[in-house]
Structure formats: structure tokens, C-alpha cells
Amino acid sequence: MNIVVLEQKSIGDDIDLSIYEKLGNVTYYGNTLTSEVAERVKDADIIVANKAGMNEATLKDAPNVKLICEFATGYDNVDLEYCKSRGIGVANVVDYSTAAVAQHTFAMALYLLERLPFYDNYVKSGTYGNQDRFSNFDRPFAELEGKTWGIIGLGNIGKRTARIAEGFGCHVVYYSVTGKNSSTEYERVEFDDLLKRSDFISVHCPLSDLTKDLIDLEAMKKMKKTAILINVARGPVVNNKDLYTALTEGEIYAAGLDVLEKEPIAQDNPLGKIKDSERLIITPHMAWASTEARTRLAMEVYKNIEAFQRGEKRNIVNG
16 A cells, blocks of 8 residues: 655654554655645545645545545544545544643643743842842742632543542532533532633633634633643634733733634734733743654554554444
């Protein structure tokens, strides 16, 4: 079988994919623009992709394609109905980055809560060495113990985050966007209630018509002025312009973002103007990308292909 890996760099050059060569003749591309897809997949039996468009325009001249494997959980780049009409299976990978994303959630929260940018600079600037006392706590900071942690989206990552928050002594509440999650492990609340009660809000829900701009200025005005917002889900769930207003006008205390409305960050995104790392930290969509998570992702794609070749529908999302 001819296997075409369209976006090897999306999983990192440090992850060895040579095991794929046990499954067929593999062609690797570091990155692939949508305009390049059709030419690169025309002789493929199996395509491994991430963001490159998989639809009639890119696949119509690739008669042999039988399987598309995603280097991801999401498959927004794939026209599932078209693939189904062609008998092309689409396989994704779930739960490979749960530990990494939950860890990053707290890395950002603690960075902001404990005012680490200020204290790191306080020492490195030489100011600490010139003071006449052993300690410094000029920027007051709080504990997680006893705080309320609100979670939007109680899936695998949301649940892992909830357990960690409990370990720090937080009371956990959650909001189910669809209303379908009825878990009794944590207190389920309505959206406005979560906004008003939470000291920390972390976002772990998928992007949909229900969640786009879910956290807008109106929502942030209902939050505590001391609240910290963390978004490690999808960028458009939090309206970036509204977040800029909320931060600059003191509607909330701080925010940590691993995702943005447009990635990489657009020149006109006002959040790029905020240089105060005590109020805002932005990381480049890397919460999912620990070495362990990327290694698991690569192996799960391998297992999806291997299973498909045995006639099994492992992680097939379109039938």
C-alpha cells in the first residue's frame, strides 16, 4: 500500500515514524498546503493528515484512497459525507493528550496565580539581591485551596482537570454545553452560575455553533474581577476582542490561552498588544504536544492503519 504522510511536522521532527514503513511504501511531506494535496495523494491508498483539506476537490483524482488517518482527535478538515460516499474510512485518535493538556492548564493557572513573571524578574533584575530582607511578597498571591474551579466541557480532559483541581483543594463545578452530561461526580451548574461563582474557569469543550463566542464580554462581566480564565480547547470559544476589553478594563484578573481565534496569532488580534505577563499568557497551541503525547499519537495512527489492513474498523468516525 502507498501511504502518504502529508504533515509530518504537525507531529514533530523528533518523533520517529519509521515504524509506518512496516505497513507499506511511505512518502513523507513536512507540510502540505491545500493546493498541494491533490497532486501528492493521487497514488495514495492511505493518507495521514492533520489540517490539509480532505474533500472532493482534493480527493477526486485519487481513485485508490481507502483510509484517511488523522494526526488528531478533530476531523474538521474532512468532508465525512464525501468520504463515506467513496467508501473512504476516516480514523481519528482520542485521549492521547489528556494528561498533557490538563498539566498545561495548571501550568498557566499557577503562573498567573502566583505572579511568577514578577518574582522571576525581581530576582533576575538584581532587585532581590539588593534588598535588606530575606523574602519578598510585594505582589500578593492566593492559594488554590478553598477556591471554586469551573469547568466548561467535562470530557476526558475536563475530568482530569477536575481531579487535579480537587487535589489542590478546590470545589469543582461544571457546565454541560449540550446539557447531555449528567455526571454526578461534580456539581453541575448553569452557565451564569458557573461564571459568577468560579475563581478559575477552564475551557475544555469542542467548537460548535453552541460554543463559538460562548465567552464574550457579556459573560466576562458576570465573572469575578479576581477570576482567571484558561482556554485550552478551541480559540473561537473565547472572543479575543472581548477578552482584550475585559482584561484592559479590569472585568477579570487574568487569562491563559493556548488557542486563539486564528492561528498563528493574527496581526490584528488585540491580545498581541498586552505585554503584561502577569495578566495574560499565550502559548502557541502546544498544550497537547508533550513528547509522550506525540509519541502516543503516532503509535495510535499506526494501530489504526494496521487494524484497517486486517479488515477492522478501529476508530473509524464515518461508519
